[in-house]
Amino acid sequence: MSDGRKPETCGEEWEAGRGAEAPIVEALQTYADRVRFHVPAHGGRPFGPEVAALLGPALRFDQTEVGALDDLHRATGVIREAEALAARAFGARRTRFLVGGASAGVMAAVLAVRESRPNGVWLAGRDAHRSFYHALMLAGAEAILIAPEVDAYGRPDGYDWARFCAWVERIPVQGVFVTTPTYFGRHRPLEALVRCLRRRGIPLVVDQAHGGHFGLDPRLPPSAVAEGADLVVHSSHKSLGALTMAAMLHLVGDAALDDAVDGALVKLQSSSPSYLLLASLDLVQQSVRSGALPNRLRQAIDVARPLMRRLQAVRPDAVLPSDDPLRFSLLAPPGEGPALLSHFAAAGIDLELAFGDLALAIVPLGVRPEDGDRLEAAWRSFWAVRPKAHPARGAVGRRPAVPLFVPAAEERRRFALGAGRRRRQCLAEAVGRPLADALVPYPPGIPWRFPGDRLSAEDAAALAAALAAGASIHGVFPDGTVSVFEEAEG
Structure with missing residues (x-):
């Protein structure tokens, strides 16, 4: 059926015809x-x-x-x-x-x-x-x-x-x-x-x-x-x-x-x-x-692969490849992930995110060779004013570049919408109370704590540190408060 009409027979399968391309x-x-x-x-x-x-x-x-x-x-x-x-x-x-x-x-x-x-x-x-x-x-x-x-x-x-x-x-x-x-x-x-x-x-x-x-x-x-x-x-x-x-x-x-x-x-x-x-x-x-999009994709990969090698030549252990050639991580010195992001922004280059000591670069389909040149120049200038020594990949004792907000143990739980009266509290006051909203580092949008979870003192300290380092945490309001459910007295 190429005219787009619905089938005339009840239950008849509908297939794309050979009419319009879009x-x-x-x-x-x-x-x-x-x-x-x-x-x-x-x-x-x-x-x-x-x-x-x-x-x-x-x-x-x-x-x-x-x-x-x-x-x-x-x-x-x-x-x-x-x-x-x-x-x-x-x-x-x-x-x-x-x-x-x-x-x-x-x-x-x-x-x-x-x-x-x-x-x-x-x-x-x-x-x-x-x-x-x-x-x-x-x-x-x-x-x-x-x-x-x-x-x-x-x-x-x-x-x-x-x-x-x-x-x-x-x-x-x-x-x-x-x-x-x-x-x-x-x-x-x-x-x-x-x-x-x-x-x-x-x-x-x-x-x-x-x-x-x-x-x-x-x-x-x-x-x-x-x-x-x-x-x-x-x-x-x-x-x-x-x-x-x-x-x-x-x-x-x-x-x-x-x-x-x-x-x-x-x-x-x-x-x-x-x-x-x-x-x-x-x-x-x-x-x-x-075939137009696969061709554009091929051109983007042709730019991304040599670009990654050039970035690695600046700091061999500071560019982490992935299974997707259009996506690679840039490792900053400890505590300097936000500084790396700001450095690129000042050069007119926006990256996907900085999370902890790691910045993520995603190569778009429309990337041009000169875009890669600008990224390389900004990467070189970032490191030009920093010490030559850099921790080797996987070095013993090096703290994770990404704050590990994903728990390491298996967990079985039932999910449901929360209920009750909400109120906002600062992190210190919210310790021990059930959260009304999930706490979600964004990006990447993976929940760290769920509604109903009770905030521990360690949680509050980790959140405060992440926020101080410039992280964006959905569920934490701009004034530093979170929503909790009120509990009946006694």
Whole structure:
């Protein structure tokens, strides 16, 4: 069916036709200059010179569900066509477009599995993004959290999947949730995990938010879709060039989960999705299928690889590669991670983050050789005024470059939404009281403490030190207070 119409027979399968290469974009172009008597209120026209200068062209394509523009939550036309083409591009059985970021996809996947398989507990890597825990709270689910292995610098370094498979042998498991690659670009092949889960029919949900580009170049690890996961989330804006908040959820395994996924997305995503975000996802699928995006990716890797070697030549032990050639860590002297970030910012260069003594650089698809030259120059000038001595990689006694906020032990716990009257307290006063909000270093967005956890004196001291060093901790207000639940006296 190439005209985008819904099937005329109940239950008939819908497949992408051979019509438009970017169906949403082409439909938006036909509506760009029509007279509007509908929302959004700007009517497609800027209402001032500032708006015109910043958003003028975009307003023409900022639309709502009119005519042939389809409906994300009941897609039978161009959106359904574009999603089917995206599934082809990434090797999935079906793909859903997300306008609430990868977070919406993670939560929808977890809630769908919970609905379809109400019994058992979740197995999950403890370095999961907070959206996974939000889904567990909404579902009132129980999970066994497995701590990741950690490298010499404190970076989460993936898992030995045998630890997951051992739990599968012992207890009823509802679903398994893992994150790969890690925020720092480490990837462990999924084959062994997929094999043990398939024998028992347990669905595997993979948060591959930072690996949407995997599998599109031979120098990259394979996509989790190709590795056999059942549900895979790609944050398309992070590595595929879509607009911020645009993402995809790929359905790969049993089709029995499809309706539950759709039902969850209706609850989690806006009823007025942005057509600019949808159009950017449409262009991603088109560029993957045409080869334009893999070609851009190849060019970015061609810049990134020699750039990393040049940075390592300045300080051999201070540039840590990863499994993703577009992502590498820059190691600063003890306590100077924020100074490194500030140094680059003063040179007009913004990095992804500094966390502890580590800064993370992510090479964008549009990187130019001269951008790499500027990064190298700033790196050289940073070290030019510092002592020549530098701790060797993995040196005995060197403290971790990344504050280890991920607990090292396995933990089994039930998640639920908190309840009670809130009040704010400074860290010292909050010791011993149940937290109302998670405490989440951001980025990378991995919770350190959960709602209901009681803050210890050691926790308060660690938080104070991290905040003093410039860390951003969601759950801590700008005035240094946190929300706790009041408890009944006696």
